[in-house]
Amino acid sequence: MTGPTPRDDAEIRRRLGAPGFGVHASSSEEVDMVNAALFLRRPLIVTGPPGVGKSSLAHRVSRELGLGRVLRWTITSKSVLKDGLYAYDAIGRVQEASARGAGDGRDAHDGSLSDDPALHGLGDFIQLGPLGTALVPHEIPRVLLIDEFDKADTDLANDMLEVFEDGEFRIPELARVRSRMPSVTVHTDDPDDTHEVLHGRMRCRAFPFVVITSNGERSLPPAFLRRCLTLEMPPPDADRLAAMLAAQFADGGGAERSTMIRDFLSRALAGGTLAADQLMNAEYLRLSPNGPDADSLNRLLHSLWHRLDEVGSA
Missing domain, CATH: 1.10.8 (Helicase, Ruva Protein; domain 3)
Structure with missing residues (x-):
């Protein structure tokens, strides 16, 4: 079973200030677009100049709806879909296998490790990214902030479409061993948290509330825009x-x-x-x-x- 969504009140307080002090009322357009994104299970692209509160929208929604810690994926020009989904530490895995092989007198490359109990530690070398953690099957949706999407390569937007459409993804390293290990516990993007992955596939229960920030510096693929909602935030008065x-x-x-x-x-x-x-x-x-x-x-x-x-x- 998946545990409760972790909280991070200190981070939300740092970004928004103390609850109830000077918090401005959201505009009717903001409320309508957030509700539409939740009901339609669509990512919300938030555009506007720097410093208008695009990123803070994710934290405001999390605070108001009690959705817990905000997951954040900051995009760079080198970001690819797998970065958001999960990371596999293959080098660390080989090093541990070598150490275990040396400890019991076997060669780590002789193939015998495939049936070794050490295989059960495979999940220790897999960490879900922010997007992957957002798709963990919680009862309530997680809040995912995909920040500075303007920096992304064009292929990233297209690659994300299937994940957003299906609300699931596959971890090949676990899918390959699913007959021997149908259940593997991996680390998530939340501090000190783990999740049990079944048959190498992750599927969300409640689609996450996804905020994608953009300064409007580059155009996004039409197919991607068609599957998202867009909110333009004006400069603050x-x-x-x-x-x-x-x-x-x-x-x-x-x-x-x-x-x-x-x-x-x-x-x-x-x-x-x-x-x-x-x-x-x-x-x-x-x-x-x-x-x-x-x-x-x-x-x-x-x-x-x-x-x-x-x-x-x-």
């Missing part, structure tokens, strides 16, 4: 920024915070891309007992609130 700051900094509101938010929005409206994290950095310095004085902070704002679309440009 003054009320939303105030709620975000209140959640992270319980004290220090008032006129000075309002002035900083107004100045931040004025600079954002003047052109370019700014992220809410840049405002939080400024507020942290303003409230820090050992931080800069008001004049120094005003001078720092030019660097703190640099346009993100100018970074690295010549």
Whole structure:
């Protein structure tokens, strides 16, 4: 049996702040799209400029629905589907087999290890990735955040289609030995957690709530878009920024915070891309007992609130 979904309240608190403090109400569009993604069993692609809260949507849904720890798969240009599903430590497996063979006087390459009790340790060398763990058959859905999908190779989106359609995947290393080992316990992406895999195949019971973030820097394959829902998040307004700051900094509101938010929005409206994290950095310095004085902070704002679309440009 699969145990309860692990919690990670500290991580959610770090990202969202304390529960009930300054949390802004989700827009009707956000609520509708999240509900549609849950009912239709479809991944939700969340687009928008950096710093608008795309990643935090996954944590907000997890907190509000009590879905536990958010699984996160951060994409790079080298990411492939298997990275998200599972990893097999073949080298570690060979090293242990060699050590066992040396211990009982056998050659690790003579073929006799196929019937050795050491085969029962195969699961120790298999670790489910974030996507694979999201497909563990829990009673309630897991929340999976696939972050920075713009960096992915085009093939990754196409390769993910079958997994999203079927809600299952195969682990070849376990499928090959299923007649001798129909049940293998492997590690998951959750700390200190394991799961029993039957016949080398994993199939979800409740389809995970999948948030895929994108900055809109590249187009995604039409076949992939057709199987997903899309939510575009606008830049945060003054009320939303105030709620975000209140959640992270319980004290220090008032006129000075309002002035900083107004100045931040004025600079954002003047052109370019700014992220809410840049405002939080400024507020942290303003409230820090050992931080800069008001004049120094005003001078720092030019660097703190640099346009993100100018970074690295010549």
